[in-house]
Amino acid sequence: MAAKLTFWFELASTYSYLSAMRIDALAETAGVEVTWRPVPLGPIFGAQGWTTSPFNIYEAKGAYMWRDMDRLCAARGLTFRKPDPFPQNSIRAARVALAALETSHGxxxxxxxxxxxxxQGKDIADPATIEEALRSAHLPASLAEAADDPTYKDALKAASAESIQKGLFGAPSFTVGDELFWGDDRLEDALNWAVSA
Amino acid sequence: MAAKLTFWFELASTYSYLSAMRIDALAETAGVEVTWRPVPLGPIFGAQGWTTSPFNIYEAKGAYMWRDMDRLCAARGLTFRKPDPFPQNSIRAARVALAALETSHGxxxxxxxxxxxxxQGKDIADPATIEEALRSAHLPASLAEAADDPTYKDALKAASAESIQKGLFGAPSFTVGDELFWGDDRLEDALNWAVSA
Structure with a gap:
């Protein structure tokens, strides 16, 4: 049986971006099959009494995160600019991602x-950004309709509830069965766990 | 000029424990000179409106941390048990650490x-624990008097203020000049930065 890992990402999350850019190559090398699952952090943060990202609430932590992202992206050959606004509203994009992930182009x-x-400084709440991303992933523009589709609205709510039940409190997170790993820093550990499991 | 790094640790912090157990060996290999500096997180957390560890305030984050520590300690050949209470009151021990760090046995x-x-499940607020640690580090028991010495009380307060000014918001942290790295996960990056600086 192939080793399996679930990758929980929030589309507005900086560190989720880091993991999304490297997980497929690492997982292929490790022989691990990855399931990509969008999970909005809004409800998770709300359960902790936060109305925005903790990086906005806690100033020192936020300042550190932007510097950390600059350093990490530079070290990994990625460009990086701070989105405006941050965090972006990712709900509609996440519903389209659910639909896109039913194909191999997700x-x-x-x-x-x-x-x-x-x-590129684009806003993922903007339908034009979503359509352009669909095009660049060779997916039909009609998938954008998932943003208003009750099926995907419900599926995303269910994913949120499931993630909280699994103990998630941030993104990216990785699960191997009931074992939870949090943060881009734990991606290698999570893959190793999947291989050993 | 030798590469230099400052290691900021909180004596009650789980992840600071992880760094303390490995930093000297890694720094020696990298050729980096380490300055050990105790920094109480109480004032830092207080500035964020917290009256205890965020691991106690945010239940999911706390549950994850204990599991993460179990896994990391197991992987590094360290034993681990959850202290009771957590976090421990580390102020008196930190003052003694300031005095101890004036020697090479710090x-x-x-x-x-x-x-x-x-x-071992001992409480570092207990004078007997502090005295035993002094003995095992081949330091005189009289150093324990630093716990009530106004010089070390003031020095610890000054360290807190300095750490906040440097942007610290948690422990362990590492600084190389004005460059801040947070978390045991960033120890290698911080050492590399010190070497390149």
Missing amino acids: PAFVRALYLAQFT | PAFVRALYLAQFT
Whole structure:
């Protein structure tokens, strides 16, 4: 049986961008099959009494995160610019991602959204950004209709509830069965766990 | 000029324990000179409106941290048990650490405190624990008097203020000049930065 790992990402999350850009190559090397799952952090943060990203609430933590992203992106050959606004409203894009991930082009669509947001200064709440990402991932523009489709609205709410039940409190997170790993820093550990499991 | 790094640790912090146990070996290999500086997180957390560890305030984050520590300690050949209470009151031990760090035995004293707390279930607020750690680091028991010495009380307060000014918001942290790295996960990056600086 192939080793399996679930990758939980929030489309507005800086560190999720880092993992999205490298998980497929690492997983292929490790022989691990990855399931990509968008998970909005809004409800998770709301459960902790936050109305925005903790990086906005806690100033020192936020200042550090932007510097950390600059350093990490430079070291990994990625360009990076701070989105405006941050965090972006990712709900509609996440519903389209759910639809895109029913095809093999889903990860490419997700990466295109991250690149638009974190390297080109585009807003992923903008339908034009979503359509452009669909095009660049060779997916039909009609998939954008998922943003208003009750099926995907419900599926995203269910994903949120499931993630909280699994103990998630941030993104990116990785799960191997009931084992939870949080943060881009734990991606290698999570893959190793999947291989050993 | 030798590469230099400052290691900011909180004696009650789980992840600071992890860094304390490995920083000297890694720094020696990298050719980096390490300055050990105790920094109480109480004032830093207080500035963010918290009256206890965020691991106690945010339940999911706390549950994850204990599991993460179990996994990391197991992988590194360290034993680990959850202290009771958590977090421990580390103020008196931190003042003694300041005095101990004026000698070359300071890091050994700090490691002895971490081992007492995180592997033997001892309370570092207990004078007996502090005295035992002094003994095991080959330091005179009289150093324990630093816990009530106004010089070290003031020095610790000054360290807190300086750390906040430097942008610290948690421990362990590492600084190389004005460059800040947060978390045991960034120890290698911080050492590399020191070498390149």
